[in-house]
Amino acid sequence: MSEYKLTQGILALSDAEKWDIAKLEWVLDYIYEEHDSVCLCGRYPITEVCTLKNTRNGNETNVGNCCVQKFTGLSSNKLFQALKRIKKDIHRSVNAEVVSMAYEKKYLTEWERDFYLDTFRRTKMTEKQLTRRRIINEKILKGFSQ
Structure with a gap:
């Protein structure tokens, strides 16, 4: 369920309509620690927050460290x-x-x-x-x- 929410959230903020293309629009922009944050997938609480930026439209969103690794393959850990x-x-x-x-x-x-x-x-x-x-x-x- 949470992976579905993450996918839908990213797609809503992307120019592309297909997941495989949409996820290529995003880059890791910033990392920080903050208690009681919520991931785009709905997971709460997260403390290791990753700000992702869409290179095509400038949209930004925050996701947890685990989710950013799942869909970008980035080693934010x-x-x-x-x-x-x-x-x-x-x-x-x-x-x-x-x-x-x-x-x-x-x-x-x-x-x-x-x-x-x-x-x-x-x-x-x-x-x-x-x-x-x-x-x-x-x-x-x-x-x-x-």
Whole structure:
């Protein structure tokens, strides 16, 4: 039933009338955590919210992390896990997907993105590099918590 509601909700907001074509119109635009949100499928409560944007008509809708994975195949779970990781320890690193999304959303400069991608797998970093990572992580968390 909930999958049917999700499909109908997305179709209503899409230009296409067929599911296989309509789902191609949508991209993951934003992720955030909010308690007591409702998914387009009707599931309540959801805390990991994904905002989807229709690239053809500009419509937006919020769906839960599970539903976005079902119909887009996007691994939004990896994004949420990375953000949780740096909330617990600001010196840890996020994954390339989070860095790319943060750059696309203009939370990071090109230099910060390049620095992060060059160093995010390193286990040994200088004090200066660790400080820079912490500053960038704070910018990422701030951007995704707006």
